[in-house]
Amino acid sequence: MVTTKEILSKYKKIALVGASRDEKKASTIVMKYLQKNGYKVFPVNPSMTGQKILGETVFGKLSEIDDQIEIVDVFRPSKEAVEIAKEAVKVGAKVLWLQLNIKNLEAKKIVEANKIIYIHDKCTKIEFEEYLN
Numbered sequence: 001m002v003t004t005k006e007i008l009s010k011y012k013k014i015a016l017v018g019a020s021r022d023e024k025k026a027s028t029i030v031m032k033y034l035q036k037n038g039y040k041v042f043p044v045n046p047s048m049t050g051q052k053i054l055g056e057t058v059f060g061k062l063s064e065i066d067d068q069i070e071i072v073d074v075f076r077p078s079k080e081a082v083e084i085a086k087e088a089v090k091v092g093a094k095v096l097w098l099q100l101n102i103k104n105l106e107a108k109k110i111v112e113a114n115k116i117i118y119i120h121d122k123c124t125k126i127e128f129e130e131y132l133n
Contacts, residue, residue: 002117005131007095008124011070012039015062015093017084018075019043019053026099027075028053030125037128042069062087071095073124074102081107089114099123 014034020027031041032054042065043053049060059065062072062084072088074081074097081096081104088096088111095117096107103120111118 003131004119004122004127007071007097007117007119008128008132011094013042013068014039014071014073014124015042015044015059015065015069015091016073016075017044017062019045019048019058020075021048021051021053025075026123030073030075030099030123033125033128037132040067042067062091062093065091069093071097071124073097073099075099076102078102078104082110085110088116095119097122097124100126 016031018027022028034041035054043056043058045058046060048058051058069091072093074084081098085096085107093116096111098120100121100123108118
């Protein structure tokens, strides 16, 4: 079993699905924190494609990102995780990370069948603060 510490130490390119410009939203707080700590974060939000969040251009979907995505960090409702899991497989992600209060067993089966690590109900920022700071 791979630990969250190992994942966050090894992988530095994160697609953040459900990115927002609202500075009070968890996704924005986490994105800013990850950027500050050396991660390359690709914001993903179909309703904001082409706009900027924290200096990064927003993508409409994972397949539009022209770089290797290592972690798909999800800030969307659990019911959307299955489609995101399918996209994560298509782009060759290493980890599907569902944030706090998000879990989906079907998404877990999809990614694990494709040798992708599945994490649910955990925050990348909190895990980083606990284990790597």
